[in-house]
Amino acid sequence: MRGAAAEIPGGATHGPPHHLALPEGRPMPPTAPTGAAPTGAALDDAVLEADHRHVLHSWSAQAHLPSFVVAGGAGSRVWDHAGTTWLDFSSQLVNTNIGHQHPAVVAAIKEQADLLTTVSPATANRTRGRAAERVLARAPEGFAKVFFTNGGADANENAVRMARLHTGRDKVISAYRSYHGNTGAAVVATGDWRRVPNEYARGHVHAFGPYLYRSEFWATTEAEECARALHHLERVVQCEGPTSVAAVLLETIPGTAGVLVPPPGYLAGVREICDRYGIVLILDEVMAGFGRTGSWFAFEAHDVVPDLITFAKGVNSGYVPAGGVLVSEAIAATFDERVFPGGLTYSGHPLAMAAIVAALDAMAAEGVVENAARVGRDVLGPGLAALADENPLVGEVRGTGVFWAVELVADQDTREPLDAASVARIKALCLERGVLPFVAENRVHVVPPCVVTDDEAREGLAVLAGVLRDVAA
Template sequence: MTHQISNQAVADLDIARVFHSWSAQGTLKPMAIAGGSGSTVWDFEGHEYLDFSSMLVNTNIGHQHPAVIAAIKKQADVLTTVGPAFANLTRGEAAERILARAGDGFTKVFFTNGGADANENAIRMARLYTGRDKVLSMYRSYHGNTGAAIVATGDWRRIPNEYSRGHAHFFGPFAYRSEFWSSSAEEEGQRALHHLRRVIQAEGAGSIAAILIETVPGTAGVLVPPPGYLAGVRALADAHGIVLIFDEVMAGFGRTGGWFAFQALAENGDLVTPDLITFAKGVNSGYVPTGGVIISPAIAERFDDEVFPGGLTYSGHPLAMASIVGALDAMESEGVIEHAARIGSDLLAPGLAELTDKHPTIGEVRGLGVFWALDLVADTQTREPLPASAIGVLKADLLARGLLPFIVDNRIHVVPPCVVTDDEVTRALAIFDEALAAFESG
C-alpha cells in the first residue's frame, strides 16, 4: 500500500482547524485514523490496531459493514433528505424494526440526532406526561452534552454546565466502591434502593417527573446492577407515579449480549420494562448520526390530542433510517446479538478473570456481553485508583502493541465490536497480559 499522507500532517490539520470536545485545545495530540474494517482500524502509515474501544462504544456491528454501507448507498440514490412532517417509508421501517426488538410495551419511536437529544426529549415527555418538573438520575452516569441531559449527568462534566432546572442525583449500586458499606451484591442493591427511597421522600415524590438511569452505567465504569435492583426502582417509580426512563444509548443493541440491556438483565431475575427507552450508538453503529426515544402506549397516547412541543429538522433522516434498517437486519441474520453474548460468557469473562488473578494492578473486572471494565488500582487492599500518569503509560504501551483501548479515569473498558472474532479476543487478552506485566515489572 502506498501512503500519500503522513499521520502528522492529518493531525496538524485537525489541531489547526477543529475545535475538540472535552479538551484543552493546546494540549491535543489526536491519533489519525484512515480506515477500518470489522474490529480493526489503521492509520495513514499502515499501522493496524485492534479496536477495543469501538470508537466511543458505538461501532457494535464493526467498521464498514457491507450491508449497512449498501443500505445507505441505496437510500442515497432514492431520497437523501425529507422533512420530518412527511411520511417516509424508510423511517417507518426503521421504527418498526426497533419496536420489534424492544418487545411488548412500546408503540412509537421519536427519532433524534443522537443520544443526548434522545434523553432531552425523554425528559420533556416525562415532564409533560406527569405535569411535574424534577428528574432524578445517578451521580455515576453520563446522559449527553445538551441542556437537561448534561445536568442529568452525574460526573464532573455536569458541574460547569448546570443551567437546566429541576435535577437531583442519587448513588446507584457499585459494590466494589460502595457508598453504603455493603458486604455483598445483594446488600448493596438493598441499601441503594433504601437510599433512593429516601431521596424520593426528601425531594418530594409528588414533584418528581422521572427517574433516568443508564440500565448499565457505561462511562461510569460498566456497573452491572445487582439482581433485584432494577425491579426495586420500577416499584418505587410505580408507587409514586414517576416515569422510569432507561438510557440504553451505550448499553443497547448487542453491547450487553441482548438487543437491550434490560432484556439481558432479565436473566438475572430483573424482568423490568421501563416507560421510555433512549437509544443511539449501536442502533446503526454511528454510521450516520441518529438516536431516539422508544415510547410506551400511555405516554404516546397522551399526545394524540395534545401537541408535543418538540422536533428536529433531521428527525428520522432517510440516510440514518436506512443505516438502522441495514444494521438491524444484518445483526439479526448474522446472529450478532447471540455472538456478542457468547463472546462475553465464553471468552471475555474467563479471560479477564484470569488476568485479574495474575495481575495485582486489576482490582476488579466486571461486565457482560462485550461490555467490560478493568478497575485498576495502586493497592488491592485500599482499592486506591491507579493514578492518571500510570494509566497514560499503560495506554501508550497498549497502542504500541497494536490495541486501541477505551480509557476512563483509572479504568480500561474492554468494549470491542459485537462482531469481534474469537481469535481477536485471544490476541487482545494476550496484549493486555503483556502490557500489564511490563507495567508491573517496571
C-alpha cells in the same frame, strides 16, 4: 499486529460469517509523484497538523490533543494512512457494534442517497417507517412509537420532556455515576464532573446507585448493596416530594462511569419505587443497547420494563448519526390530541434510517447479538478473570457481553485508584502494541465490536495482559 509493517489478516474465526473476511493487505492511498499530495506517514502528519490547527476537540484542553489518525477500518480493525493497524477494543465511543464498514450498511446508505438524501420530519417517509418498525420489534410489549433524534443526548432530552408533560411534574432523579449526553438537560442529568460547569437546566436531583466495589452504603454483599441503594433512592424521592418527581433516569448499565452492572433485583426495585409514586422510569440504553451486553437491550436480563427507552450508538453503529426514544402506549397517548413541543430538523433522517434498517437486519441475520453474548461468556469473561487473579494492578473486572471494565488500583487492599500517569502509560503501550483501548479515569474498558471473533478477543486480552504486567513490574 505490531507497528507499521502489520498485515490485516485475510480471514476470521468463530464469528458471524459476514464481512470479517478482510481484504489482503490494507487500503493505502495511491502512490503520488514527487511534489504531489502527501501519502503514508506524511499524510498522517498533514492530517494531524490541519486537525490541531482548525478543530476544537470535545472534552480536551486544546494544547494537549491526541496524535492519532484513523484513515480506514473493517470489522474490528482500523488503520492509519501509513498502514499501522490496531485492533479496535474501544468500538470508537462504544458504538460500532456491527464493526467498521459493514458492506450491507454501507450499501444501504448509498442506495438511499441515490433515492432521497433528506426530507422534513413532518413528511411521511418509507425508510423512516421501516426503521421504526425494526426498533419496535426489539422492544417489550406495550411500546407504541419511536421519536427519532440525532443521537443519545437529544434522546434523553426528549424523554425527559415527555415524562414532564405526561406527569405534570418537574424533577428528574438520576445517578451520580452516569453520563447522559452533552446537551442542556442531558448534561445536568449526568452525574460526573462534566455536569458541574454546565448546570443550566432546572429540576435535576442525583442519588447514588449500586457499586459494591466502592460502596457508598457500607455494604459487603450484592444483596446488601441492592437493598441499601434502593432505600437511599426511595428516601431521595420522599425528601424531594414524590408529587414533584416526573422521572427516574438511569443508564441500565452505567457505561462511561465504569460498566457498573446492577446487582440482581436493583432495577426491578427501582421499577417498584416508580410505580409506588407515579414516576416515569426512563432507561438510557444509548451505550448498552443493541447487542453490547449480549442481548438486544440490557434491561432484558434484569426483569424490568421501563416507560421510556432511549437509544443511539449501536442502533446503526453510528454510520450516520441517529438516536431515539421508544415510547410506551400510555405516554404516546398523551400526545394524541396534545401537541408534543419538540422536534429536530433531521429527526428520522433518511440516510440514518437506512443505516438502522440495514444494521438491525444484518445483526439478526448474522447472529451478531448472540456472538457478543458468547464471546463475553467464553472468552472475555474468563480471560479478564484470569487477569484479575494474576496482576496486582487489577482491583476488579466486571461486565457482560462485549461490555467490560478493568478497574486499576495502586493497592488491592486499600483500593486506591491507579495514578493518571500510569494509566496514560497503559494506554500508550496498548496503542504501541496494536490495540486501540477505551480508557476512562482509572479503568480500561474492554468494549470491542459485537462482531469480534474469539481469536481477536484473545489477541486483545493478550496485549492488555502484557501491558499490565510490564507496568506492574
